[in-house]
Amino acid sequence: xxxxxxxxxxxxxxxxxxxxxxxxxxxxxxxxxxxxxxxxxxxxxxxxxxxxxxxxxxxxxxxxxxxxxxxxxxxxxxxxxxxxxxxxxxxxxxxxxxxxxxxxxxxxxxxxxxxxxxxxxxxxxxxxxxxxxxxxxxxxxxxxxxxxxxxxxxxxxxxxxxxxxxxxxxxxxxxxxxxxxxxxxxxxxxxxxxxxxxxxxxxxxxxxxxxxxxxxxxxxxxxxxxxxxxxxxxxxxxxxxxxxxxxxxxxxxxxxxxxxxxxxxxxxxxxxxxxxxxxxxxxxxxxxxxxxxxxxxxxxxxxxxxxxxxx
Amino acid sequence: xxxxxxxxxxxxxxxxxxxxxxxxxxxxxxxxxxxxxxxxxxxxxxxxxxxxxxxxxxxxxxxxxxxxxxxxxxxxxxxxxxxxxxxxxxxxxxxxxxxxxxxxxxxxxxxxxxxxxxxxxxxxxxxxxxxxxxxxxxxxxxxxxxxxxxxxxxxxxxxxxxxxxxxxxxxxxxxxxxxxxxxxxxxxxxxxxxxxxxxxxxxxxxxxxxxxxxxxxxxxxxxxxxxxxxxxxxxxxxxxxxxxxxxxx
Numbered sequence: 001x002x003x004x005x006x007x008x009x010x011x012x013x014x015x016x017x018x019x020x021x022x023x024x025x026x027x028x029x030x031x032x033x034x035x036x037x038x039x040x041x042x043x044x045x046x047x048x049x050x051x052x053x054x055x056x057x058x059x060x061x062x063x064x065x066x067x068x069x070x071x072x073x074x075x076x077x078x079x080x081x082x083x084x085x086x087x088x089x090x091x092x093x094x095x096x097x098x099x100x101x102x103x104x105x106x107x108x109x110x111x112x113x114x115x116x117x118x119x120x121x122x123x124x125x126x127x128x129x130x131x132x133x134x135x136x137x138x139x140x141x142x143x144x145x146x147x148x149x150x151x152x153x154x155x156x157x158x159x160x161x162x163x164x165x166x167x168x169x170x171x172x173x174x175x176x177x178x179x180x181x182x183x184x185x186x187x188x189x190x191x192x193x194x195x196x197x198x199x200x201x202x203x204x205x206x207x208x209x210x211x212x213x214x215x216x217x218x219x220x221x222x223x224x225x226x227x228x229x230x231x232x233x234x235x236x237x238x239x240x241x242x243x244x245x246x247x248x249x250x251x252x253x254x255x256x257x258x259x260x261x262x263x264x265x266x267x268x269x270x271x272x273x274x275x276x277x278x279x280x281x282x283x284x285x286x287x288x289x290x291x292x293x294x295x296x297x298x299x300x301x302x303x304x305x306x307x308x309x310x311x
Numbered sequence: 312x313x314x315x316x317x318x319x320x321x322x323x324x325x326x327x328x329x330x331x332x333x334x335x336x337x338x339x340x341x342x343x344x345x346x347x348x349x350x351x352x353x354x355x356x357x358x359x360x361x362x363x364x365x366x367x368x369x370x371x372x373x374x375x376x377x378x379x380x381x382x383x384x385x386x387x388x389x390x391x392x393x394x395x396x397x398x399x400x401x402x403x404x405x406x407x408x409x410x411x412x413x414x415x416x417x418x419x420x421x422x423x424x425x426x427x428x429x430x431x432x433x434x435x436x437x438x439x440x441x442x443x444x445x446x447x448x449x450x451x452x453x454x455x456x457x458x459x460x461x462x463x464x465x466x467x468x469x470x471x472x473x474x475x476x477x478x479x480x481x482x483x484x485x486x487x488x489x490x491x492x493x494x495x496x497x498x499x500x501x502x503x504x505x506x507x508x509x510x511x512x513x514x515x516x517x518x519x520x521x522x523x524x525x526x527x528x529x530x531x532x533x534x535x536x537x538x539x540x541x542x543x544x545x546x547x548x549x550x551x552x553x554x555x556x557x558x559x560x
Contacts, residue, residue, distance in 0.1 A: 070477065071440065072449050094470040098452045101405070101440035110406040110525035113435045123529065128433050129328040133337055136529040176449035180465065180476035193471075197558060222558060230489065240455065240490060241473045247349075247429065247489060249471065255558050265327060272537060276556060278549070284542070293540035294552055306546045311559045 001029030001121060004059075004085040006078065008069075008095050009035060012044030014052065016194040017091040019155035021148040022054055025089045026156070027118040028144075032057040033163070034081070036074050038067035046165045053157035058165045065173035069095050072177045075102035077170030082107055087144040092250075093193075096147045104145040111145040112137060116152040130246040131269035150193060151252035151273060185239050187226075192242070195225035198253045200244055200271070203231035204260025204282070204300060211237040214301065215259060218308045227251065227271075229261045245270035260300045263288030280304065312422035312459075312481075314357040314366045316391065317412055318350040318373050320382040321432040334530040337432075346382045349427025351389075352487040355494035356457060357425050358390040365459040366423070368392050372415055374408050376400050380510065387505035388497035394510040399522065405433075407515075407522040409441035414518035416446050421482065423464060428453050428486040439486035449479035453488040 003025040008015040018033075025031045033049040035042055035058060046060040059081070065073040078099070082088060088103060090096030092114045104111040116134065117125045123138045124146065192198065199219040205211040211232065219226045228238035230245055244251055246269040256274035261267060263279070263286055271277070272291055279292035280300050289295045296303055322328055323343040331338045346354075360366040371386040372395040373379040383394040397411055416424060429436035443450035451457070451466030455474065458465045459481075467476045469488045479485075497505070515522045543549050553559055 068475075071443070071452075075444065094453060094468075094472075097436050098440065098450070101437035102444040102450065104437070105406060105409055105441035105444035108406070110404050111435070111437055112526065113437060127534070128531070129322070129337055130431065130434065131534060132328040133330045133531050134534050135531045137526045138529055139526055141525050175480075176447075177451075177477050177479045180478050182470075182473065182475040184473040234490065239473060240469045240488075241471060246431070246434065255553070255556060272534075277537075277540075278553075289542070290539050291537045294549060295540065295542040296546070296549055297542060303546055307549060310546060310550045311553065 001086045002084065003028050003031050003087045003089060004078070004081060005031055005033050006088070006090045006096065006099065007033045007035055007049050008091055008093065009037065009045035012041045012048065014045060014048050014158065015091070016155060016191070017093050017150035019052065019158060020150040020153040021089050021091050022052055022156040023153040024115060024118055024148045026054045028087055028121060031055050032059060034059045034061065034078065036061045036066040036069065036077060038062060038064045048158070050163040050165050051159050051161050053160035055161050055163045058163050059168045060165055061168050061170055063170065063172050068179040069099065070177050070179060071099045071102045072174045073172065074099050075106060076174060078103045079106040080170055081168065082143060085143070087146065089146050089148055092147040092149045100145055100147050107143055107145065109141045109143050109145045110139065111147065112139060113147050115146045115148045130265050131272065132265060149250060151250055185241055189219060190223070190225045192225040192227055193249050193251055195253050197222045197224035197255045198227050198251050199224045199257045199259065200227035200229065200261060201232055201238065201259045202229040202261030203235055205232060205237055208237045214304050218257070218304055221308050221311045229267050258288050258292070259304055261288055262286045263291065312366050313368045313370060313419060314360060315416065315419055315421035315424045316350070316353050316357050316369060316371045316386065317424070317426050317438070318354065318371055318382050318386055319347045319430045320344050320373065320375050320379040321347045321430050324348050324431060330531055330533045334532060336528065336531050344378070346385050347427050347430045349429060349487050351494040352489070352491050353425040353427050354386045354389050354391060355492045356487060359492065360459065370395065370419055370421065372397065372412065374399065374403050374411055383510060384505050385497065387508045388502040389495060390501070393508055396510060396512045397515060398512055399515055401522060402524065403522050404524055404526060405435045405437035406441055406525065407520060408438050409445055410520045411515060411518055412438070412442050413445040414520060416442070423482065424484045426484070426486045428488055439484050443484040446484070449483045451477055451479050451483060451485045454485050455488050455490045457485060457491070
């Protein structure tokens, strides 16, 4: 079976989520990596992809139309390549979730979203109902289109491979959409979905000022990424890209510290596979304590600064 | 400009789903059902676009069982103008839903189709993107802001790195994220009024779409349960535990 993986990259470097997707792809067959992008950065990413262990060929599509991964331009490129492949795997990230279904429909394939495990060439497990159930599904489509949950697969080694790089062309700009701009949060902290430690704040923080005043120093002390509950993001205490949960980011760090988060099922869906969960909450009946390994009941405004200071 | 809003009847947001003992699915008997929350946001946004004068008519459509009528009535009570129910008791996958919606789009020619980004039951996050592919229209997924500007619609999207804005040529497909708006509650007079708004009932066969499933669910299980751990008495204890875990030196 030959598998095409849409590999995400930024600044010439491969995204961690794609390394996990490559591991999932290796369970299905021979893995080719597609780098879609523009200019020197795409070239650099293709060279990096060629070194990933398990990748046997890299396909580089270099066109200004692919620079911002607009689905209208990238989906036809991929669909055009799929005659040579049995499966397409993308990350279950905002890029993969945007592009993969567009390709799937072009191929008349029913996509399997958010794959947790590869049981066989046509059978996969995936979470449904905010992760309250896990379904095992078998696809009858001749080709498979999957998005892969990064936290469910180990990362492929970024070195050790020696794949060839080939250039591929697509239709370029479909003329349907254009990229206007982005507001991205720049941070010195590790990326939320791949951090070893995550400190998340909830509505109990009460304001944006207090969120940062209380959460940031603890995160800095632990070398952690910062996350937030939906309630905290909706209230404007933290930006949208901090959100952990069913519709936000899925994280599974070594340690997840939930501060002032009650633990709605939608939030638990995003973090319950963390190795150790620490909960700090003033309500001892909060549902977060039902999944926490270590709980501390009390006022977060006293506990967290004290914890930060004593660590 | 006409706006088409597909809506889905799903388990209520506040209900904890229970997996059936026989492993065939999630138990939905006597469970409260509601409009998918993301679809509610889509209905609200359509109404706001109409209130701003950017839209002239709002058509809501649902693919589902007879009871999906209730979901459509809710959308009509919020402010949609008319409804189409494509009735089937079968479970319909996103690809087939997208094909049905394509047929509706061909008939209705909406300027914008506004959908929820995902349904909270199957969590697929596919229908809008698939509809965009089938209709050859651009897609603005995970929208937190929508602005119609002449022949284009500008969509601000919630992406992993923050926010991103794209400009799409109309007609376009847009899927909603959580922070696009806060849906209104229908007032009692509007609920009464909704009862007389038109609702057409169709079947998948009327559109000539094959809705046979491509995926077979072999089993549905509860995920491994986490054991509740210990409650600690002091910050010092927590510091000790974190040190034992090697999180801090």
